[in-house]
Structure formats: C-alpha cells, structure tokens
Amino acid sequence: MASLPENLAGIQQRIQAACDRSGRPAGSVKLLAVSKSQPPDSIEQAAQCGLALFGENKVQEARHKIALSPGRLRWHFIGHLQTNKVREAVELFEMIQTVDSLPLALEIQKRCQQAAKIMPVLLEINVAGESSKHGYAPARLLSELKDLAGLDRLQIQGVMAIPPFNPSPEQARPHFRQLRNLRDQAEQVLGFGLPHLSMGMSGDFEVAIEEGSTLVRLGTALFGQRQSFSPRDH
Ligand SMILES: *Cc1c(COP(=O)(O)O)cnc(C)c1O
Numbered sequence: 001m002a003s004l005p006e007n008l009a010g011i012q013q014r015i016q017a018a019c020d021r022s023g024r025p026a027g028s029v030k031l032l033a034v035s036k037s038q039p040p041d042s043i044e045q046a047a048q049c050g051l052a053l054f055g056e057n058k059v060q061e062a063r064h065k066i067a068l069s070p071g072r073l074r075w076h077f078i079g080h081l082q083t084n085k086v087r088e089a090v091e092l093f094e095m096i097q098t099v100d101s102l103p104l105a106l107e108i109q110k111r112c113q114q115a116a117k118i119m120p121v122l123l124e125i126n127v128a129g130e131s132s133k134h135g136y137a138p139a140r141l142l143s144e145l146k147d148l149a150g151l152d153r154l155q156i157q158g159v160m161a162i163p164p165f166n167p168s169p170e171q172a173r174p175h176f177r178q179l180r181n182l183r184d185q186a187e188q189v190l191g192f193g194l195p196h197l198s199m200g201m202s203g204d205f206e207v208a209i210e211e212g213s214t215l216v217r218l219g220t221a222l223f224g225q226r227q228s229f230s231p232r233d234h
Pocket residue numbers: 034036057078079162201202203217218219220221230231
C-alpha cells in the first residue's frame with residue numbers, strides 16, 4: 001500500500017486537476033483529513049506532511065486524540081452530534097459541520113454563551129432523503145433557516161452532505177449540484193453569503209470539486225482503510 005505522503009501527493013494533483021478542469025483557482029478547495037478510527041500516529045504523520053485540518057465524528061474519540069496531537073492542528077466535527085455532547089464539542093472543535101435540527105442548534109447556542117464563544121457551523125442536508133442518514137430535508141431547512149440565523153452564537157458558513165453511496169462517482173453529481181442550488185437558495189433567504197460547500201469524499205471528490213465543493217473530506221484516500229468503522233454505517 002502507498003504511504004501517506006504518496007497518497008497526499010496524488011490527492012493534491014487530483015484536486016489541482018479538478019480545479020483546472022472547472023476553471024477554479026487553486027486554493028479554492030480545502031482538504032479536511034478525516035482521521036476517525038485512525039491512531040494518533042497517523043495524525044502525527046499527516047501533520048508532518050503539512051496537513052492542519054482534521055475531521056472526527058465521535059466526541060469521545062476526538063477528545064483522546066486531540067489531547068495527543070500537535071496543538072496547532074484544527075478540528076472539525078463531522079459526525080452526528082447528540083445534545084449531551086455539545087458542551088464538549090464546543091470546546092474541542094473549531095467548526096461543527098453537522099447541524100441538523102433546531103434543538104441541536106439551540107443547545108450549541110446555549111453552550112457557546114456559557115463558554116463565551118462563537119461557533120462556525122455548517123448545516124447538514126440529507127440530499128437523497130435516506131432514512132438511514134441524518135440531516136435536514138431541503139424544504140425543512142429553508143423553513144427553519146430564519147430561526148437558525150437568529151442564534152447569534154452560531155455563525156452559519158455553509159452546507160454539507162453525504163450523498164448515497166455509489167461506486168460510480170458520476171452518480172453523486174446530481175446530489176452535489178442539488179446541494180449547491182440549495183446553498184444558493186439559502187443565501188437568498190438569509191441575505192448573506194454561505195461560502196462553504198462541504199462535499200466530496202474519497203470516492204467522489206473530483207466530481208464534487210467540479211460542482212463547486214470548497215471542502216473535501218478525505219479519509220481512506222489519505223490514510224488507507226479504516227479498522228472497523230464505515231461512514232455509511234450510520
Ligand atoms: C468517514 C467520513 C468521511 C471520509 O470518508 P472516506 O470515504 O474514507 O474519504 C467524510 N465525511 C464524513 C461525514 C465521514 O463520516
């Protein structure tokens with residue numbers, strides 16, 4: 001199997017090529033290293049390769065690994081967040097990508113008030129209406145947007161989605177396009193810009209970039225196979 005530096009070099013070339021194909025400036029796409037289920041050693045190695053932005057999907061696992069990792073690293077939460085974990089998530093993460101309900105948003109508001117913080121967030125969208133997945137239904141999002149925007153401790157920076165698993169990346173394209181259109185609609189409702197479109201994983205990130213992704217979340221393409229956990233399982 002290829003080493004992490006080799007994987008990273010290949011990924012960076014593919015990101016660059018996808019930017020070139022779609023006429024987007026280099027640097028308009030950020031790479032989030034999804035380190036869930038990877039040991040602290042792998043995170044250290046990725047940090048040595050210059051990666052600074054990491055994603056974890058479990059608060060407890062992240063707490064442990066963040067404590068063992070270089071302090072300069074930045075962390076995004078990308079899993080389903082339960083309200084009883086919000087207090088700690090607010091301490092650990094610089095962004096929560098998975099706000100999927102008003103009760104969760106209210107809890108983030110409350111905990112940020114207590115911690116005197118502002119939390120950048122993305123709104124998670126269930127683009128294909130899959131019952132196995134979390135995230136806002138598009139219509140629901142649009143109707144709750146004003147309430148979400150009224151929470152002054154949340155800084156809404158964009159949207160994120162995990163489209164249905166399909167071995168062919170082209171199958172994800174309509175979902176990415178749908179997410180981008182929803183982002184545009186949400187901007188109209190809110191009257192301010194939503195710069196982030198968090199979409200694209202190891203199997204489909206090039207298509208996601210062609211459709212406007214600003215933040216690709218890569219796990220296996222970077223680190224190799226995870227031990228025992230699949231993102232599609234939840
Ligand atoms: C696991 C996970 C990823 C990374 O998946 P890969 O296919 O390994 O790149 C991205 N986003 C979320 C939300 C995840 O849970």
